[in-house]
Structure formats: structure tokens, C-alpha cells
Amino acid sequence: MLAVKNTINVRYIAVYFKRQEDLKEAAIEARESGFEIHDAFTPFPVHGLDQAIGLKRSKLTWIAFIAGAVGLTFGLGLQVWTSAYDWPLNVGGKPFNSFPLFIPVTFELMVLFSGLIAIGVLLVRNRLWLFSKKLTFDRVTDDRFVLVLKQADAAFDMRKALKIFNKHGAIRVIEGDQFV
Amino acid sequence: MAAALEQLTHTESKHEASHEVVSALRQPLIEGDKSYGEVTEDICSLLDKKPGVGWWIAFLSSFVVMSAGVVATAHTINTGIGTWGLNKTVGWAFDITNFVFWIGIGHAGTFISAVLFLFNQKWRTSVNRSAEAMTLFAVMCAGIFPVIHMGRPWLFYWILPYPNQRGSLWVNFRSPLVWDFFAISTYFIISAVFWYLGLIPDLATARDRTISKFRRGLYKVMSLGWNGSNRTWSRYETVYLVLAALATPLVLSVHSIVSFDFATSVIPGWHSTIFPPYFVAGAVFSGFAMVMTLMIAVRKLLRLENYITVQHLENMCKVTLLTGSIVSLAYLTEIFIGFYSGNPNESFVIINRSLGSYAWAFWTMVTCNAIVPQLFWSKRIRTSIPAIFVLSILVNVGMWFERFVIIVTSLHRDFLPSSWASYTPTLTEVTIMFGSFGMFFTFFLLFLRLFPVISMSEIKGVVHYARR
Numbered sequence: 001m002l003a004v005k006n007t008i009n010v011r012y013i014a015v016y017f018k019r020q021e022d023l024k025e026a027a028i029e030a031r032e033s034g035f036e037i038h039d040a041f042t043p044f045p046v047h048g049l050d051q052a053i054g055l056k057r058s059k060l061t062w063i064a065f066i067a068g069a070v071g072l073t074f075g076l077g078l079q080v081w082t083s084a085y086d087w088p089l090n091v092g093g094k095p096f097n098s099f100p101l102f103i104p105v106t107f108e109l110m111v112l113f114s115g116l117i118a119i120g121v122l123l124v125r126n127r128l129w130l131f132s133k134k135l136t137f138d139r140v141t142d143d144r145f146v147l148v149l150k151q152a153d154a155a156f157d158m159r160k161a162l163k164i165f166n167k168h169g170a171i172r173v174i175e176g177d178q179f180v
Numbered sequence: 181m182a183a184a185l186e187q188l189t190h191t192e193s194k195h196e197a198s199h200e201v202v203s204a205l206r207q208p209l210i211e212g213d214k215s216y217g218e219v220t221e222d223i224c225s226l227l228d229k230k231p232g233v234g235w236w237i238a239f240l241s242s243f244v245v246m247s248a249g250v251v252a253t254a255h256t257i258n259t260g261i262g263t264w265g266l267n268k269t270v271g272w273a274f275d276i277t278n279f280v281f282w283i284g285i286g287h288a289g290t291f292i293s294a295v296l297f298l299f300n301q302k303w304r305t306s307v308n309r310s311a312e313a314m315t316l317f318a319v320m321c322a323g324i325f326p327v328i329h330m331g332r333p334w335l336f337y338w339i340l341p342y343p344n345q346r347g348s349l350w351v352n353f354r355s356p357l358v359w360d361f362f363a364i365s366t367y368f369i370i371s372a373v374f375w376y377l378g379l380i381p382d383l384a385t386a387r388d389r390t391i392s393k394f395r396r397g398l399y400k401v402m403s404l405g406w407n408g409s410n411r412t413w414s415r416y417e418t419v420y421l422v423l424a425a426l427a428t429p430l431v432l433s434v435h436s437i438v439s440f441d442f443a444t445s446v447i448p449g450w451h452s453t454i455f456p457p458y459f460v461a462g463a464v465f466s467g468f469a470m471v472m473t474l475m476i477a478v479r480k481l482l483r484l485e486n487y488i489t490v491q492h493l494e495n496m497c498k499v500t501l502l503t504g505s506i507v508s509l510a511y512l513t514e515i516f517i518g519f520y521s522g523n524p525n526e527s528f529v530i531i532n533r534s535l536g537s538y539a540w541a542f543w544t545m546v547t548c549n550a551i552v553p554q555l556f557w558s559k560r561i562r563t564s565i566p567a568i569f570v571l572s573i574l575v576n577v578g579m580w581f582e583r584f585v586i587i588v589t590s591l592h593r594d595f596l597p598s599s600w601a602s603y604t605p606t607l608t609e610v611t612i613m614f615g616s617f618g619m620f621f622t623f624f625l626l627f628l629r630l631f632p633v634i635s636m637s638e639i640k641g642v643v644h645y646a647r648r
Contacts, residue, residue: 039409039410039411040409040410041407041408041409041410042408042410042413043216043220043381043385043408043636043637043640044381044637044638044640044641045413045414045416045417045637045641046410046413049410049413050410050414053410055410055411055414058414058415058418060415060418060419060422061418061421061422064419064422064426068426078341079353082341082348082350082351082353083350083352083353083354086348086350087347087348087349087350089352091352091354091355092354094354098354101353101354102353104356104359104362104363104433104437104440105353105358105359105362107429107433108359108362108363108366108430108433109362109366111366111370111426111427111429111430112366112369112370114422114426115369115370115373115374115422115423115426115427116369116373118419118422118423119373119377119419119423122415122416122419123404125415126409126411126412126415126416127405128380128404128405128406128412129404129405130401130402130404131401132404132405133405134405134406134407135407136384136388136406136407136408137407137408139388140407140408141381141384141385141387141388141406141407141408142216142217142220142385142388142389143215143216143217143220143640
């Protein structure tokens with residue numbers, strides 16, 4: 001993410017802001033002026049920043065839905081199979097396949113599968129794990145907002161970029177191919 | 181690392197613009213006009229300081245009480261549940277009371293973190309972290325009781341449906357006790373990951389500023405390399421929403437299923453369709469009371485008055501008032517149905533509860549749960565911190581007695597008068613109960629020392645609420 005594997009000429013510039021609104025407005029204007037936004041780094045989720053930097057809606061809700069459906073099927077299947085097929089036991093004369101009594105466990109397993117798989121996918125997709133070596137921008141987990149632009153080609157107009165950022169109250173700009 | 185470009189006119193300055201209150205309708209959620217940096221400083225500096233005398237006194241006394249509970253639990257496991265005051269008629273008493281009590285306490289945490297999140301109640305941000313921690317510890321306390329009641333707790337895993345050498349004898353999925361196991365373990369796991377997910381950005385904040393080597397190492401591992409990337413935030417928020425949406429029906433299901441333990445039996449006083457909503461309301465009621473008790477102590481001891489304001493406490497008082505009224509309505513309904521059903525066993529239970537040998541427990545419950553919370557109609561009481569503190573403790577005393585009344589008074593005089601019996605707890609049972617409180621507070625005090633007690637990343641999102 002931050003420590004980008006360097007593909008020869010790709011460079012990044014990181015711009016610091018003090019206010020979330022500045023970051024968002026600068027991102028919108030930079031994108032409209034044709035700059036490619038790599039990512040933004042903020043101490044808390046900034047509303048509307050996804051659209052501002054052009055992120056698509058996450059598909060995680062669908063993954064959670066599918067995981068929930070799998071959990072539901074597994075829960076119900078497990079109960080019907082064990083209680084009615086594998087070893088049916090007569091418990092107080094209740095039917096072997098007593099569907100209404102299987103609802104609680106089915107529900108719980110649906111929730112469990114859906115929640116755990118959604119979190120698991122989140123961690124994997126964002127490469128969050130115990131021994132992660134990701135780097136952090138100075139103060140970004142505290143009170144600074146950073147916008148990172150991709151300097152993809154020679155046509156990158158630094159002067160124009162700086163003008164935009166200056167207009168929106170940027171306080172610091174760093175350029176690099178790998179951010180330390 | 182490349183050069184910094186210095187063509188900018190704006191510079192770093194210590195001074196942050198002040199944010200005046202501009203809304204005529206809304207009060208700021210956080211007092212004291214904090215900047216983002218001040219929020220970080222206020223919460224993280226709590227972790228850097230050495231614990232004070234107050235913390236040590238609280239911790240050591242909780243720890244001693246917990247240790248006594250451990251001894252009593254060991255005695256129970258070693259000797260058997262003959263060490264308890266149970267008999268053939270009253271087969272469930274103190275332990276199940278404690279189990280239901282602790283599960284109920286847990287509900288407020290999930291309610292605050294999930295239900296209030298879905299309802300966009302921004303005030304939850306000040307209390308959700310500690311309420312969720314409270315949930316986890318309460319569920320841990322709750323889990324002890326059914327396990328030690330099994331008699332052979334080392335075989336507790338037999339409740340899991342796993343292929344085994346007994347012909348693959350499966351568990352009885354028609355039993356509410358099995359539902360309970362699934363409900364509570366799911367509840368614990370989902371609450372734990374929900375709490376941890378919320379903690380990750382704050383652990384990163386703590387990691388980036390702490391000076392202690394031990395803490396930095398701990399936070400570095402636990403924050404999973406969080407760096408505040410918006411791509412991560414975007415998915416993180418989606419998952420947070422998904423989990424809130426899952427935890428909302430989950431929290432309703434857990435106490436419903438606990439109530440099924442009673443409601444699906446044919447004991448008068450238990451066999452009632454009102455139980456699921458009655459139990460859920462009671463759980464949220466007692467949970468909020470516990471959150472208020474803890475938050476009043478925390479804001480005072482850690483000087484977090486700007487973050488946990490009277491407004492937060494007042495909101496929680498309103499929830500307590502509402503759920504307390506639902507509980508009172510359930511009491512009235514039970515009494516009414518007891519007579520209206522025309523079933524002599526049902527009406528006998530009502531009379532026996534209110535006038536029999538456990539009448540003192542019944543009237544304690546009515547006073548603490550039906551009358552005391554009604555005082556929260558008064559704004560003076562809702563905003564007086566000493567009053568809230570006392571009333572919230574009374575509510576929990578009442579809610580403990582509610583479970584005791586439901587369990588013991590329904591059992592001790594059953595259908596057959598020749599088997600009537602009464603129940604008195606033994607010292608072992610009482611010690612285990614206090615031990616569970618000791619464990620709860622020990623864990624909570626450790627939590628206060630180890631992790632950011634208020635969700636900084638969420639507070640930063642609402643710190644300028646109602647301000648310019």
C-alpha cells in the first residue's frame with residue numbers, strides 16, 4: 001500500500017491537510033483536473049471521501065449475505081441430518097424432523113458465519129494481520145489527513161497540483177517513490 | 181525518501197481554530213471544544229500514566245474477591261454440586277439466577293454498539309467501547325455458571341455436535357439448553373470481534389504515540405498494521421455496518437433463547453409466551469443500569485467528564501425508564517394472566533410469589549424494577565449524577581432478584597405439595613456469585629489500563645457535532 005513496489009517511474013506525492021473538508025475538496029478538485037488519486041489516509045472515516053477519491057462501493061455486503069446463506073444452510077442441514085437421518089431419536093414423541101425447533105440454532109449459525117467471514121475477508125483484502133509491516137504517515141492516526149497522488153507519467157503537472165492543494169489549505173507535501 | 185516541497189503558503193501551526201456552538205437545537209456531544217489532537221492526548225495519556233491509588237485499591241479488592249470465587253468454584257468442581265443448596269424440588273437456583281443476570285448485563289453493550297449505531301445515535305460513541313468490553317466480561321461471567329452446574333464440567337464439550345465414538349450420538353437439537361449454547365457462544369464471538377474491530381484504529385493511534393516498549397509491541401501486533409488508508413476505512417465501515425445489522429437481531433435472540441429455557445417447560449410461572457420480550461427488555465434494562473454505574477465511576481476516576489457528559493447519562497436514563505416500564509408492564513401482565521387463565525396452578529404461583537415465603541424477594545424486585553426507574557421521569561433526577569448512581573445500582577439489585585424470583589418461587593412449590601421444599605444458598609454458592617462480580621471488575625479494571633477506554637476514531641467523527 002504505502003511501501004509500493006516500485007515500478008520504475010511511478011512516483012507518489014503525499015499532501016497533508018489539517019481539516020477533513022480540505023482533504024475532501026482537494027481530492028474532488030484534483031480528480032476533476034485529471035490527477036490520479038492513489039489513496040487517502042485519515043484518522044477517522046471521512047464521509048463522502050469514497051466518492052471523492054473515486055472508490056467503488058464495497059462488495060462485502062454481498063459476501064456477508066452469501067456467507068449468511070451458507071451458515072443458514074449448514075445449520076439447518078446439520079440439524080435435519082443428525083436428528084432425522086443419521087441417528088433419529090425419539091425425544092418426547094416429537095417428530096424427528098422438528099423444523100420449528102431448529103430455527104434458533106439455524107439463525108445463530110447464520111449470524112456466526114456471516115459475521116466471521118465478513119471480518120475475515122476484510123482482513124485479507126486489506127492485508128491486515130498480526131505481523132504486518134505497513135508504514136504509517138506521521139500523525140495520520142492522530143489528527144492529520146493525507147492525500148496520496150499517483151505520478152503516473154511525465155505529463156504530471158506538479159505546479160498545477162500544488163496550486164490546487166494550496167487553495168485547499170495543504171500544509172505539507174512530500175514526494176517519493178516509497179514512503180517511509 | 182524524497183524532498184519536501186516548500187512552495188506552500190499554509191504552515192503547521194499549533195493553534196487550531198475554535199469551534200463555537202452554532203446549533204440552536206442540538207447540544208455538542210463532547211464538551212470542552214476539543215481538537216483531534218486533544219482527543220488523542222486525553223484518551224491515550226490515560227494509558228501512559230501509572231495507575232493511581234484508587235485503581236490499585238479497586239483492582240486488589242476485586243482480585244481478592246475473584247480469588248475467593250475461584251476457590252469456591254474449585255471446591256464445587258472437586259466435590260460436586262452437593263456443595264450447593266439445591267434439592268430435588270429446587271434444581272435451579274443461584275447459579276442459573278447468576279447466569280441469566282450476567283447475560284442480561286451483557287445486552288446493553290451490544291445494544292449500544294449495534295442497535296444505536298443503526299439508529300444513528302451519535303452519543304453512543306462515548307460509551308460504546310467500555311459497554312462492549314463490559315458485555316464480553318459479563319458473558320464470560322455468565323458462561324461459568326451453566327458449565328459448573330453440569331457436575332462434570334470437563335465434559336462440557338459434549339454439548340457440541342461433533343462426530344464421536346458413541347455411534348455419533350448427536351446432541352438433542354430440540355432442547356433449549358442446546359440453543360442456549362449456540363446462542364451464547366455466537367453472541368460472545370460476534371461481540372468479541374465487533375469490539376476488536378472497533379479497537380483496531382485506536383490501537384494504531386496508541387501504537388504511534390506510546391513510549392512504553394511493551395505497549396508499543398502489544399499495540400503493533402494488535403493493530404494489524406492499520407494505517408488509516410481510506411480503502412481500508414471504506415471496507416471497515418461496510419463490515420461494521422454488516423456486523424451491527426447482524427448483532428441487532430442477535431442481541432434480541434440471545435435473551436429470547438435464554439427465556440426459552442424457562443418458557444418451553446411446563447412449570448407454572450415459567451410456561452408463558454410473554455417471556456422472550458419480557459426477558460429482552462429486562463436485559464437491556466439491567467445492562468443500561470450497569471453501564472451507568474460503571475460510566476459514572478469511570479468518568480469521575482479518569483476525569484472524562486468532557487466525553488461522558490450528563491447528556492449521555494440522561495439518554496441512558498431514558499432507555500432505562502422505557503425498558504423498566506416494559507418490565508413493569510410484563511409484571512402486571514403476568515399477574516393478570518395468572519388469574520385470568522382460570523388455571524389454579526397459575527394463580528397459585530402469583531399468590532405464592534407475592535405472599536409466600538419468598539415474598540421479600542418479590543417485593544424487592546417490584547420496588548427496584550417497577551417503582552425506582554419511574555423516578556427517571558423527573559429531569560432533576562435524570563441529570564443528578566449521585567441520584568443516577570444510586571438508582572442504577574438499585575435497578576441491578578432488582579434485576580438480580582427478578583431472576584431469583586422467577587426461578588426459585590416457580591420451583592419450590594410445584595404441582596405435588598408433598599415435594600414442596602425451600603431453598604437457601606450455601607456459602608459456596610454465595611462466594612461463587614461474589615467471585616463472578618470480582619472477576620467482572622478485575623477484567624474491567626485491566627481493560628481501563630490496557631486499551632483506549634473511549635473510541636477515539638469515532639469521537640473524532642462527532643467532536644464537532646453541533647459546532648462550526
